[in-house]
Amino acid sequence: MSEPDYMIVGGGIVGAAIAYGLARSGERVALLDEGDVAFRAARGNFGNVWVQGKGATCPAYADLTRGAANDWAEFAEDLSTETGIDLHFRRPGAAYICFSPEDLAKRVAVLEQSNANARIKSAFEALDLADLRQRLPDVGPEVAGGTFCPDDGTANPLLLLRALIKAAKDLGARYLPHHGVTSVARDGAGYAAETTAGVVRAGRLVLAAGLGNARLAPMVGLDGPVRPVRGQIMVTEKVRSFLACGTNFIRQTLEGGCIFGESVEEVGLDDGTSLPVLRDTAQKAVAAFPLLRDVRVVRAWGALRIMTPDGVPVYQASPDGSAFVVCVHSGVTLAPFHARGFVDNLISGSLPPDRFSAFSPERFHVQTV
Incomplete structure (x- = not known):
């Protein structure tokens, strides 16, 4: 050969x-x-095919991300045609959920900064709780609001x-x-x-x-x-469809299960799980969407993500x-x-x-x- x-x-x-x-x-x-x-x-x-907030301190990264996201629909169609595998790509936009007015204001500032010097612009909306509920009716009362970007999507x-x-x-x-x-x-x-x-x-x-x-x-x-950064992930049983778009820490699969997790841990090469982090993750998910309170978690695991210094x-x-x-x-x-x-x-x-x-x-x- x-x-x-x-x-x-x-x-x-x-x-x-x-x-x-x-x-x-x-x-x-x-x-x-x-x-x-x-x-x-x-x-x-x-x-997540995630755009919002990427490259806030690096315009080149913002442009790279946005260009790739804009190419995803054609890329997914080509790859699915060639292989017969549905990538479950959808681009309904995504919401970033904030639990305080201060967090929402900081988030808006990040998105404005990421747009300021980027060549490829990305639209977003700042939403109070009432506006966010127009997009996500099941969001809980502990949520202050969020941002929405139509350029975000998901794939399996x-x-x-x-x-x-x-x-x-x-x-x-x-x-x-x-x-x-x-x-x-x-x-x-x-x-x-x-x-x-x-x-x-x-x-x-x-x-x-x-x-x-x-x-x-x-x-x-x-x-x-590069260094390892651990994230802990939880998956629930199938529930009724309630997420019309993705969010920063909860996504509902096409089959109905919910995947959530947003932890960031510097623990070396330990890809295990810990009860305190899983508990905090579950509590945050329930605060965002109270309907998850009685939903069973069917699996939890840790995974190591790759991170450069910046x-x-x-x-x-x-x-x-x-x-x-x-x-x-x-x-x-x-x-x-x-x-x-x-x-x-x-x-x-x-x-x-x-x-x-x-x-x-x-x-x-x-x-x-």
């Missing part, structure tokens, strides 16, 4: 989207996936991952599960990865290994500044354009970009500064005097 043009390390949503895009462009691709034993970020992903992250891998394989990509990567290195004109199932070689390397980027990137002269993605290329590192925590939202526009940059071997300088890890190494 001929050596692939690209080796993608990381079989999550980010790596699978890149593999799919490269294969769609006619490149020979090997996708290395540690498997479900990995700290799969998709386990802690609500599946596990179906997205399944579709991306299937599409990549159908286009000729080699999907290599149970290939946990222990090291990467230059190998002549290309790269070699030592894996738990042997050595894999390719001409070019893309590190999309999530938390593994912190360890692997320096091996090839790149930087993967929450903004990192994209970096080696000087010769043969190796790349990608560190993002918005894999669902940015999937159309990773499968399309970013692939063009990989093939060209460069990340144009006018678009990518804001995402360079060099921003974390600025010396102050």
Whole structure:
């Protein structure tokens, strides 16, 4: 079998989207996936295609997010047509629920700031409780109001991952599960990865290994500044449809169950759960929507999300354009970009500064005097 043009390390949503895009462009691709034993970020992903508030301190991130979100409908249609898998993509907008007037005022300021310098604008509304109930009639009396953005949507992250891998394989990509990567290195004109199932070689390397980027990137002269942030998630039994749109911490699936959770914990690689956090999460959900008070929780779990020091993605290329590192925590939202526009940059071997300088890890190494 001929050596692939690209080796993608990381079989999550980010790596699978890149593999799919490269294969769609006619490149020979090997996708290395540690498997479900990995700290799969998709386990802690609500599946939000989320725009509002992104990039408040980084206009380039706001534009990247909004552009990707605007491409999601076409992307989902194409991927579903190619694979026969419905991604459950919907774009009804989303509400951000606030429990005090002060929180609402702060939220409005964040959205105004994110729009101020962004090239791609995103509309939003500030709603008091009465206005919010026009959109979400079951919201509780403890809620002060919220914001609504029509540009937000949702998709099923596990179906997205399944579709991306299937599409990549159908286009000729080699999907290599149970290939946990222990090291990467230059190998002549290309790269070699030592894996738990042997050595894999390719001409070019893309590190999309999530938390593994912190360890692997320096091996090839790149930087993967990421840390784990735990979120705890709860899922309820099926209930009547009551959420006409998504929210910042509760989403109702098409099947009727509710997924909720908004915790942010710095606990290293511990992906377990804790009763105090689950209790607080449940109490907040019931305060937002009292109808959930007597609904049974059928499952709860913890998952590790990938976070850079400032929450903004990192994209970096080696000087010769043969190796790349990608560190993002918005894999669902940015999937159309990773499968399309970013692939063009990989093939060209460069990340144009006018678009990518804001995402360079060099921003974390600025010396102050």
